[in-house]
Amino acid sequence: MTLRKDWWAYSSGCPHLFEASKNAAGGRVGRRIIICDGAESARLWSRIGTDELEELTWIPREGESRARPSGFKILQGGLDEDALAKLEPNDDDEFALVSDDGPWTRLAVRKIRKVDEDASILVLSDTLTEDDLPDHPSLRRTGWKTLIRDDINEEFDHLANLQRVVMIRELLGPRERIGILVQPDPDPDGIASAYALRALLGRKRTTAPLISFGDVQRPENQALCDAIGIEVRVITPEEINEFDGLVLVDVQPNVFGDNLPDRLRNIDVVIDHHPERAGYTATIRDIRTSYGATSTIFTEYLRATNTEINPRLATALLYGIKSDTQYLGRETSERDMLAFAHLHETHSPALLRRIERPALPISGLHALGRALAKSDVRDGIHILVLGRVREDVIPQVADMALQAEGAEWAVAVGTVGRNLVFSVRNVGYVRAAGEVVKAVVEGLGVGGGHRSMAKGIIPLKAFREVYGRADRAQVRSALYDAFIRAIHRSGD
Ligand SMILES: [Mn+2]
Numbered sequence: 001m002t003l004r005k006d007w008w009a010y011s012s013g014c015p016h017l018f019e020a021s022k023n024a025a026g027g028r029v030g031r032r033i034i035i036c037d038g039a040e041s042a043r044l045w046s047r048i049g050t051d052e053l054e055e056l057t058w059i060p061r062e063g064e065s066r067a068r069p070s071g072f073k074i075l076q077g078g079l080d081e082d083a084l085a086k087l088e089p090n091d092d093d094e095f096a097l098v099s100d101d102g103p104w105t106r107l108a109v110r111k112i113r114k115v116d117e118d119a120s121i122l123v124l125s126d127t128l129t130e131d132d133l134p135d136h137p138s139l140r141r142t143g144w145k146t147l148i149r150d151d152i153n154e155e156f157d158h159l160a161n162l163q164r165v166v167m168i169r170e171l172l173g174p175r176e177r178i179g180i181l182v183q184p185d186p187d188p189d190g191i192a193s194a195y196a197l198r199a200l201l202g203r204k205r206t207t208a209p210l211i212s213f214g215d216v217q218r219p220e221n222q223a224l225c226d227a228i229g230i231e232v233r234v235i236t237p238e239e240i241n242e243f244d245g246l247v248l249v250d251v252q253p254n255v256f257g258d259n260l261p262d263r264l265r266n267i268d269v270v271i272d273h274h275p276e277r278a279g280y281t282a283t284i285r286d287i288r289t290s291y292g293a294t295s296t297i298f299t300e301y302l303r304a305t306n307t308e309i310n311p312r313l314a315t316a317l318l319y320g321i322k323s324d325t326q327y328l329g330r331e332t333s334e335r336d337m338l339a340f341a342h343l344h345e346t347h348s349p350a351l352l353r354r355i356e357r358p359a360l361p362i363s364g365l366h367a368l369g370r371a372l373a374k375s376d377v378r379d380g381i382h383i384l385v386l387g388r389v390r391e392d393v394i395p396q397v398a399d400m401a402l403q404a405e406g407a408e409w410a411v412a413v414g415t416v417g418r419n420l421v422f423s424v425r426n427v428g429y430v431r432a433a434g435e436v437v438k439a440v441v442e443g444l445g446v447g448g449g450h451r452s453m454a455k456g457i458i459p460l461k462a463f464r465e466v467y468g469r470a471d472r473a474q475v476r477s478a479l480y481d482a483f484i485r486a487i488h489r490s491g492d
Helices: 039-048 081-086 102-115 149-172 188-201 219-228 237-242 294-304 311-324 334-346 349-356 362-373 393-401 433-441 460-467 472-488
Strands: 032-036 054-058 094-098 120-124 139-142 178-181 210-212 232-234 245-249 266-272 281-287 381-388 409-416 419-426 446-449 453-459
Touching: 032 039, 039 054, 039 094, 081 102, 094 102, 094 149, 102 120, 120 149, 139 149, 149 188, 149 245, 149 266, 149 281, 149 294, 178 188, 178 237, 188 210, 188 219, 188 245, 188 294, 188 311, 219 311, 219 349, 266 294, 294 311, 294 334, 311 334, 311 349, 362 381, 362 393, 381 393, 381 472, 393 409, 393 419, 409 472, 419 433, 419 460, 433 446, 433 453, 433 472, 453 460, 460 472
Parallel strands: 032 054, 032 094, 094 120, 120 139, 178 210, 178 245, 210 232, 245 266, 266 281, 381 409
Antiparallel strands: 409 419, 419 453, 446 453
């Protein structure tokens, strides 16, 4: 039996290590160069307080006392490229201009661009609007007198994300056909992220198709594609050469095996949250291992660029975060929470329901009816024996079975092909479901999972060899005994 790494999960997640943050928005390397247009704005800024790697400068207005606002240095030479060049800005540095003065701000942007053409610039102003400001791709504006330190940091995070998107757009803009590659049998996080990238690039499926080496298989992932209207095109490794732009989303090339085609060793962009892998080059890489979902990165991109997030896109990304983090439970960062909250405002609950509750076949409901007639909860274990059913019915029944009064464990078991397949759920504060299932199938089949959800497969043949028959009563009592033993097994 060959199994994918997360084959047991119902809501398909992608397990990955939880590492320290080291990315554009998190582990800052550059300085922030703050330039205030006079003593008043400088004083207001010093009240907000200063952060690491912030260089505070001000330029006195005409006739203004040159008394130094605390923490500030005067920008010697005024608003001039020589003065700015003395600050020795490098590529990682970011600028902030604090001013309500239109001509001053426009001049400042021009001068900064002379020193660093692609500079990231945050304009903090309560009176100036976007129309008052010069066109510059990496420029953001926000009001500021009501801001506190956290808001300022958030604005700089937006600015860093904006800069990323500007680079990606610059790189991919001239390309004719861009392939957005997700993993084989892509999960919701990959699908939603790829869909968001296309929105960010302002492209259509003809010039930026979502591509994969393997079809979308799970019913709930297919439901996502159907509900949102997303097409994932399955291609062969040779067809990858038809694209003059290649972006990998929620995946890195190592996933595709050891004998990679050249095109997959040299890609244009990778955006992912799995641990960084070697063995390939990418012109732009944005890998944030502290994030619970790639969808969170894309939500930040969309926000930073003020790109409209319509209800369909919001629903797809929200579902991507929800399924990769198991509803903000597992490996979730504050970033995931913030993105989730932002998406929640615009998502469509009706669409989300359609995705999360895939249609059950009537035959599956009949099997459920028969199983319910015989069900009871003993020692906190609720077992439903379904007989022969479509495989996707089993995890849905397990979800439901945990609602039985007194149940700490729910087990739904069905016959699929020549196997007994069972899904397990628990209330979370008991022994980990994955460990228990491993113990239950020991010597009989395969199994594994998370803390609160797991799956096991036992070939009917193996079951009969041990228990004689494989009728419903026997399956129920054998599983019950095995679960009791596994749950109460001492030690590990
Ligand atoms: Mn993911």
